[in-house]
Amino acid sequence: xxxxxxxxxxxxxxxxxxxxxxxxxxxxxxxxxxxxxxxxxxxxxxxxxxxxxxxxxxxxxxxxxxxxxxxxxxxxxxxxxxxxxxxxxxxxxxxxxxxxxxxxxxxxxxxxxxxxxxxxxxxxxxxxxxxxxxxxxxxxxx
Amino acid sequence: xxxxxxxxxxxxxxxxxxxxxxxxxxxxxxxxxxxxxxxxxxxxxxxxxxxxxxxxxxxxxxxxxxxxxxxxxxxxxxxxxxxxxxxxxxxxxxxxxxxxxxxxxxxxxxxxxxxxxxxxxxxxxxxxxxxxxxxxxxxxxx
Amino acid sequence: xxxxxxxxxxxxxxxxxxxxxxxxxxxxxxxxxxxxxxxxxxxxxxxxxxxxxxxxxxxxxxxxxxxxxxxxxxxxxxxxxxxxxxxxxxxxxxxxxxxxxxxxxxxxxxxxxxxxxxxxxxxxxxxxxxxxxxxxxxxxxx
Amino acid sequence: xxxxxxxxxxxxxxxxxxxxxxxxxxxxxxxxxxxxxxxxxxxxxxxxxxxxxxxxxxxxxxxxxxxxxxxxxxxxxxxxxxxxxxxxxxxxxxxxxxxxxxxxxxxxxxxxxxxxxxxxxxxxxxxxxxxxxxxxxxxxxx
Numbered sequence: 265x266x267x268x269x270x271x272x273x274x275x276x277x278x279x280x281x282x283x284x285x286x287x288x289x290x291x292x293x294x295x296x297x298x299x300x301x302x303x304x305x306x307x308x309x310x311x312x313x314x315x316x317x318x319x320x321x322x323x324x325x326x327x328x329x330x331x332x333x334x335x336x337x338x339x340x341x342x343x344x345x346x347x348x349x350x351x352x353x354x355x356x357x358x359x360x361x362x363x364x365x366x367x368x369x370x371x372x373x374x375x376x377x378x379x380x381x382x383x384x385x386x387x388x389x390x391x392x393x394x395x396x397x398x399x400x401x402x403x404x405x406x
Numbered sequence: 407x408x409x410x411x412x413x414x415x416x417x418x419x420x421x422x423x424x425x426x427x428x429x430x431x432x433x434x435x436x437x438x439x440x441x442x443x444x445x446x447x448x449x450x451x452x453x454x455x456x457x458x459x460x461x462x463x464x465x466x467x468x469x470x471x472x473x474x475x476x477x478x479x480x481x482x483x484x485x486x487x488x489x490x491x492x493x494x495x496x497x498x499x500x501x502x503x504x505x506x507x508x509x510x511x512x513x514x515x516x517x518x519x520x521x522x523x524x525x526x527x528x529x530x531x532x533x534x535x536x537x538x539x540x541x542x543x544x545x546x547x548x
Numbered sequence: 549x550x551x552x553x554x555x556x557x558x559x560x561x562x563x564x565x566x567x568x569x570x571x572x573x574x575x576x577x578x579x580x581x582x583x584x585x586x587x588x589x590x591x592x593x594x595x596x597x598x599x600x601x602x603x604x605x606x607x608x609x610x611x612x613x614x615x616x617x618x619x620x621x622x623x624x625x626x627x628x629x630x631x632x633x634x635x636x637x638x639x640x641x642x643x644x645x646x647x648x649x650x651x652x653x654x655x656x657x658x659x660x661x662x663x664x665x666x667x668x669x670x671x672x673x674x675x676x677x678x679x680x681x682x683x684x685x686x687x688x689x690x
Numbered sequence: 691x692x693x694x695x696x697x698x699x700x701x702x703x704x705x706x707x708x709x710x711x712x713x714x715x716x717x718x719x720x721x722x723x724x725x726x727x728x729x730x731x732x733x734x735x736x737x738x739x740x741x742x743x744x745x746x747x748x749x750x751x752x753x754x755x756x757x758x759x760x761x762x763x764x765x766x767x768x769x770x771x772x773x774x775x776x777x778x779x780x781x782x783x784x785x786x787x788x789x790x791x792x793x794x795x796x797x798x799x800x801x802x803x804x805x806x807x808x809x810x811x812x813x814x815x816x817x818x819x820x821x822x823x824x825x826x827x828x829x830x831x832x
Contacts, residue, residue: 346659347633374684375630400658400659
């Protein structure tokens with residue numbers, strides 16, 4: 265399910281830095297089929313045992329779907345997460361950046377649903393987590 | 407995440423007909439990367455408004471992941487669903503068979519997690535539903 | 549979160565028998581705080597091993613939230629399930645009816661979210677499954 | 691589903707401060723029926739619009755179930771989140787602490803499933819979010 269982009273990577277970075285300055289991760293790619301984010305892992309993200317914490321992974325996935333969503337509907341809308349489901353699959357590598365690749369499953373007028381695959385940089389075959397989340401989009405005439 | 411098959415399509419059909427005779431759908435493909443099921447839609451699956459009911463879609467997805475799982479671990483194990491999350495995305499077409507394409511996201515010793523994309527036959531680009539579900543697998547020495 | 553009822557048990561049964569005749573379960577209670585459904589278990593619901601199938605439990609839970617929702621917004625609206633998450637907790641008793649107790653977690657104008665506890669009749673302390681699901685409600689002026 | 695406590699509030703705080711020092715929130719109650727956490731909200735948790743961010747709510751809920759789980763199985767086990775589902779229900783109040791009340795739905799030998807209700811302090815009737823999550827517990831003989 266791909267529709268044309270309304271924001272490219274540069275526009276996305278400018279928008280997020282202005283509106284959402286504390287966002288997690290770097291915007292690596294904004295493409296029609298998906299958006300890709302990268303989180304350099306430092307010790308503040310690590311749990312005892314040397315693994316990235318679940319909440320850090322969920323926070324990165326949330327930004328990744330938000331980026332995929334904005335890239336398709338443009339910077340005007342205020343989207344709100346309504347549900348968020350994460351399955352933790354494998355332990356991420358502590359010395360590799362965490363990647364989050366998001367694509368939209370549904371782009372409705374009021375409800376947008378996206379999916380994220382998280383993996384350690386360089387090993388996209390071994391998913392560390394999988395997320396599906398829904399976002400409510402306000403009507404345009406609001 | 408693909409591992410070799412322990413059951414092919416013919417073995418799967420024989421196994422299900424013996425152990426789980428009321429199963430929903432036809433086994434279309436059993437491959438390393440995915441399993442594909444097909445449900446010919448008749449009026450018993452339809453809701454008022456001419457759409458396949460949500461519980462029918464979820465039941466088909468449950469069988470689809472079960473098939474993908476059995477194809478990888480073989481016919482011996484008794485797997486139990488532990489969680490099941492479905493997002494309904496688009497209305498399926500009432501006059502087309504419902505397809506369910508399942509792949510495993512994680513194949514652990516105790517926990518297997520799979521994903522299903524559901525679509526109306528001939529239109530794999532428009533997902534009608536998306537499922538992620540976990541299955542608990544008993545230890546081998548049981 | 550309780551709001552007044554717009555349909556009582558008798559009105560609910562008449563409505564469902566007319567609009568949704570194949571619905572699963574008996575409507576036991578329609579109250580402000582919750583709705584309660586009861587499914588007499590017969591062999592058609594049983595899997596090998598003598599347990600009620602997961603899809604049967606999910607189908608009953610779907611009706612239970614739908615009843616709770618209709619009781620609060622009235623019989624006019626056409627609600628559509630948008631997401632459905634089930635956790636399977638304990639094996640239900642094969643010789644007891646399955647009960648589904650639903651309450652609404654959120655009653656928004658466009659989105660209604662409900663929760664269901666499933667248990668075997670007479671043993672409400674031992675949950676057999678737990679469901680959270682969202683329903684999209686069309687605007688009133690449609 | 692209540693079983694006796696293996697850790698009280700003071701033991702829990704000591705354990706978390708040693709093993710998991712960056713944990714979010716204050717441990718308010720550790721009881722047989724539930725555990726209650728409290729997060730004083732400051733500006734670092736706020737999004738534009740003055741609301742607590744979704745990831746902050748999910749992180750607090752994750753700790754709350756972890757506390758409920760440890761209180762029942764004791765401080766020895768290393769539990770790992772396997773799935774996490776959150777529904778966002780209402781906007782939390784920006785000037786009130788966020789409360790997270792967790793209870794266990796299932797306490798199995800290998801799998802523990804818990805539920806969390808999140809609300810703004812003083813308004814437990816209006817849920818701001820609802821979480822269900824599963825934790826895998828390693829065998830005791832590890």
